[in-house]
Amino acid sequence: MSDPSSKPLVLDVRVPAQDFSYQVRVGDGLLARLGAELARGREPGRVALISDSNVMPLHGPTARGSLEAAGFSVSELVIEAGEPSKTPERMVELVRGLVDAGLGRHDVVVALGGGVVGDLAGLVAAVFMRGIDLVQCPTSLLAQVDASVGGKVAVDLPEGKNLLGAFHFPRAVLIDTSVLQTLPDDELGCGLAEMLKHGALFSGEHLEQLVEQADEIYARERSLLPRLVATSVALKAACVSRDPLEMAEAGKGRVLLNLGHTVGHAIELVSAYELRHGEAVALGLRATARLSVAKGIAEPGLEEQMVAALQALRLPTALDEWLDGERGAAVERSLRHDKKRADTTVTYIALAGIGDPRTIRLPPGEIMALLRGGAVR
Ligand SMILES: NC(=O)c1ccc[n+]([C@@H]2O[C@H](COP(=O)([O-])OP(=O)(O)OC[C@H]3O[C@@H](n4cnc5c(N)ncnc54)[C@H](O)[C@@H]3O)[C@@H](O)[C@H]2O)c1
Incomplete structure (x- = not known):
């Protein structure tokens, strides 16, 4: 049971470019307060x-019950779970669902789900009547610490992921960590990979806490989750507030959040999505540590530190399986098509140490050579 007496942790996320900010509330059992939160300041x-x-x-009845108790009239719209639902076709169906349900300009979309629901419902809110209010209620750990904060919403095209999208900042983000009780362990791990990334980028203390408390996290220790999730959100939020629309020059803004994603994304593609995104990011984080040492940016020992963290968090570390032979060649080809590629080099986020990111540019061939040559045996 949730503890209704526990106070939510409240974070303000500023969007300076739009003179706007929104609150992220994090707590155990918050979904039961969704209606009351939404009713503050609106009819x-x-x-x-x-x-x-x-x-x-699993969680719709709590959300619906709380909204109805606060006087809202609720229409439920359900998509099939999984990335294949993140399509323009599904988006248009949902927009028509809003029309059928009689929503108007002053009504609200509540996105209750993982990153797929958040991105898809977020884009629906962005385009319906040129934009209506959106409240994110993320239910996967990945969506709680990453996808629901920052205002990016999108669907996929056959040509690539997230190619049809927008920035649409939520009115509020309500993170109920008690819903993680029903999240499968491997999905929890994907969120932990992103939390580890936030620690590696911005806070050694956060990284250490994750590693030390990994068993309690997997046990869904209710007294622990709100603070850990809130810390990770705060680290991401500080970064997106410095660069809300991803316009900052290299090294200063949101581009840092690509840590572990350049090689990770290439491996994810080559695995034909057999590896989950977070598992591929885990391998990408190991790659970053190795490359940073091989390039002379970081002191030796960073890769071992990253591997120990990944193992503690029950994430994969078998990077070398993706560097040689057919698979290695395919990863290199995929790097050459990295969307951040300019001319022949790729923007790569390296680490001088934990909490000390650096942006460098490297040709894909050199990335692979450094990774192959710098292996810790
Ligand atoms: N907008 C952004 O900034 C941003 C950032 C990162 C990722 N994303 C997007 O997020 C998506 C991935 O998000 P995801 O990993 O949450 O995927 P997802 O939404 O597919 O959720 C993963 C699985 O967990 C299930 N699930 C979610 N919450 C649950 C719960 N509490 N209990 C039981 N099952 C639950 C879902 O039904 C699904 O089967 C991708 O489409 C990615 O592009 C967006």
């Missing part, structure tokens, strides 16, 4: 509660 109207086929049966 109860219509809400489209968008979720997926896994999450709606």
Whole structure:
């Protein structure tokens, strides 16, 4: 059972370019307060509660009950769980669902689910009547610490992921860590990879806490999760507030959040998505540590430190399986098509140490050579 007496942790995320800020509330059992939170400062109207086929049966009734208790009229819209639902077709269907449900300009979309629901429902809110209010209620750890904060919303095209999207900042983000009780362990691990990334980029203390408390995290220790999640969100939020629209010059803004993603994304593609995104990012984080040492940016020992952290968090570390032979060649080809590629070099986020990121540019061939040559045996 949740502890309704526990106070939520509240973070303000500033969007300076739009003179706007939104609150992220993090706590155990917060979903039961969704209606009351939404009713603050607005007349109860219509809400489209968008979720997926896994999450709606588990957590939809709590969200709906709380919204209705606060006087909102709720229409549920459910998509099939999984990335294949993040399409323009599904987006248009949902927009038409909002029309059918009678939503107007002053009504609200509530996204209840993982990053797929958050991105898809977020884009629906961005385009319906040229944009209506969006409240993110992320239910996967990855969505809680990453996807729900920062305002990026999108669907995929056959040509690539997230190619049709927008910035649409939420009115509020409500993170109920108690919903993680029903999240499968491997999905929890994917969120932990992003939390580890936030620690590696901005806070050695956060990284150490994750490693030390890994077993309690997997046990879904309720007294622990809100603070850890809030810390990770605060680290990401500080970064996106410095660069809300991803316009900052290299090394200063959101581009840092690509740590571990250049090689990670290439491996994810070559695995034909057999590796989950977070598992591929875990390998990408090991690659970053190795490359940073091989390039002389970091002191020796960083790779061993990263591997120990990944193992503690039950994440994969078998990077070398992806560097040689057919697979290695495919990873290199994929790097050459990295969307951040300019001319023949790739923007790469390296680490001088934990909490000390550096942006460098490297040709894909050199990335692979450094990774192959710098292996810790
Ligand atoms: N907008 C951004 O800034 C941003 C950042 C990172 C990732 N993303 C996007 O997020 C998506 C990945 O997010 P994800 O990993 O959450 O995927 P997801 O939404 O597919 O969720 C993963 C799985 O967990 C299930 N699930 C979610 N919460 C649950 C719960 N509490 N209990 C039981 N099951 C639950 C879902 O139904 C799904 O099967 C990708 O599409 C990615 O592009 C967006």
